[in-house]
Amino acid sequence: MKISIANIHNATNEEWDLIWRECNYSTYFHSREWAEIWNVYSKGKLNPGPKLISFSDGKKALLPLSFQRSLKGLAKNYISSPGGTFGGWIAKDELDVDHAVLLNGYLTKKCGNLIWRLNPYDELAFRAGVRISKDDETHTLNLSDGFDAIYNCWTKGHVSAARKARKEGVSIRLASSCDDWDLYYQVYEDSIRRWGNKVSSRYSWELFQEMFRRNSPSIRLWLAEYQNTVVAGALCFYSKKHVVYWHGAALEKYFNLRPVNLLMYETIKDACECGYRWFDFNPSGGHEGVKSFKTSFGAVSMSSPVIHRTSKVMPLIKTVSKIAKKIMS
Numbered sequence: 001m002k003i004s005i006a007n008i009h010n011a012t013n014e015e016w017d018l019i020w021r022e023c024n025y026s027t028y029f030h031s032r033e034w035a036e037i038w039n040v041y042s043k044g045k046l047n048p049g050p051k052l053i054s055f056s057d058g059k060k061a062l063l064p065l066s067f068q069r070s071l072k073g074l075a076k077n078y079i080s081s082p083g084g085t086f087g088g089w090i091a092k093d094e095l096d097v098d099h100a101v102l103l104n105g106y107l108t109k110k111c112g113n114l115i116w117r118l119n120p121y122d123e124l125a126f127r128a129g130v131r132i133s134k135d136d137e138t139h140t141l142n143l144s145d146g147f148d149a150i151y152n153c154w155t156k157g158h159v160s161a162a163r164k165a166r167k168e169g170v171s172i173r174l175a176s177s178c179d180d181w182d183l184y185y186q187v188y189e190d191s192i193r194r195w196g197n198k199v200s201s202r203y204s205w206e207l208f209q210e211m212f213r214r215n216s217p218s219i220r221l222w223l224a225e226y227q228n229t230v231v232a233g234a235l236c237f238y239s240k241k242h243v244v245y246w247h248g249a250a251l252e253k254y255f256n257l258r259p260v261n262l263l264m265y266e267t268i269k270d271a272c273e274c275g276y277r278w279f280d281f282n283p284s285g286g287h288e289g290v291k292s293f294k295t296s297f298g299a300v301s302m303s304s305p306v307i308h309r310t311s312k313v314m315p316l317i318k319t320v321s322k323i324a325k326k327i328m329s
Contacts, residue, residue: 003098004056005106011050011062019062021240022092025121027280028218028237028244029085030064037214038066038082041207046082053103059093061103065111080107080116084283086304088119100128114309120302121242121278133308139291139299141279147272151265153298161261165224170231170259172266175221181212184221184233188249201285203247211235222267224250224259232259234267241277243267264297 016032028034035048051063064087066079080087089095089103107116108130118125120138141150151159175181185205192202211219218239224232232250236243245267250260271279281294283304295301 001057003102005053005102006056007054008106009052009054011052015052016050016062016064019060019090019092020064023090024241025119026090026239027086027119027121027242028239028246029081029083029087030090030119031218031239032064033214033216033218034085034237035064035066035082037207037210040210042068046079049078051106053089053106055099055102059091059095059099061089061091061093061095061099063089063103063107075113077113078111078115080114084115084117084306086119086121087116088122088125095124097124097127100124104128104130108307108309111309114307116307116309118303118305118307120304126303130307132305134306136283136304136306137301138283138304139281139294140302141268141281141297141299143268143272143276143279147269150268150272150298155296158261158264158296161258162265165258165262168226168257170224170226170257170262172222172224172262175212175223175233178209178212180223180230181208181221183230184208184223184235184249187230187233187251188247190251191249194252208235222263224263226254226257226259229254231257232263234260234263236267238276242280243271243276243278244280244282246282268297 013032020026020031023030032048032050035050038046039048046066046068049065049067051065053061053063055061064081066082067076068079069076088107089100091099104125107114117136118130120140143150175184182205185208188203212221218237220236220238222234222236223230229251231254233248234245235247236245245264248260248263268279279299281297281299284290284294
């Protein structure tokens with residue numbers, strides 16, 4: 001029997017949290033916490049707007065949407081997940097292609113203005129007939145065979161670099177205080193200075209402060225220290241089976257100690273020991289050097305294209321807004 005969408009309603013916090021925890025292909029970016037962090041960081045301009053979709057066969061899926069208004073509130077712009085991260089639906093029920101087609105139709109036809117990066121861990125999203133706007137990829141390690149198998153695939157350069165860092169006295173620990181997060185942000189500021197115009201994104205201290213404030217088990221800031229100085233860090237997010245290395249920075253002065261290589265060793269080893277399935281290095285923002293760094297750890301490419309849809313009434317709304325401005329001026 002052909003299925004259909006039976007009901008759509010605004011998801012409660014409890015529904016969102018439960019489905020996110022139980023979904024096998026969810027990432028941290030599908031969580032309520034991620035949407036709320038960006039709501040605070042945007043000072044209320046970006047708002048969570050999750051939808052719970054019920055199907056005629058009794059199955060359900062959740063769309064962890066966020067939205068912001070533009071053109072004096074006349075237009076509503078949806079983002080499948082803030083910060084250009086993996087979006088799409090999540091579900092604890094086992095869905096099939098028919099469900100995915102219906103969900104794709106809702107997202108691309110009913111949400112009007114939409115930005116959606118496909119979740120590379122949900123194969124149904126790629127079979128739902130989605131029209132891609134921009135190809136992209138992430139790089140990922142499959143942790144199923146354990147850390148030793150992954151470590152054996154590393155280049156000799158990475159292996160020797162991690163050993164060098166430990167031999168030189170670099171140590172790795174988790175951040176535990178606001179001061180730790182502040183020290184990491186200072187390292188990030190040094191990296192921003194070094195990257196210059198090549199930087200693809202800039203975040204203010206308020207974003208990191210909000211992450212620390214939540215004291216979340218899904219957020220871990222790993223720090224590399226040398227002689228009581230924080231010299232590098234890796235900010236990782238955790239969901240049911242997925243770990244993502246979302247943000248990293250290092251002090252140029254200590255590059256010769258190779259602290260980032262030791263950070264990667266410890267964070268990946270920990271993910272394996274804790275039973276996670278995937279360690280995701282995240283999209284590279286078009287930087288070939290960054291991509292090369294990830295692949296040298298044995299990470300493989302996984303497609304993560306972007307969909308960008310604009311409502312057919314958007315040009316009319318813009319015209320009305322321009323007319324209104326002229327009348328008011």
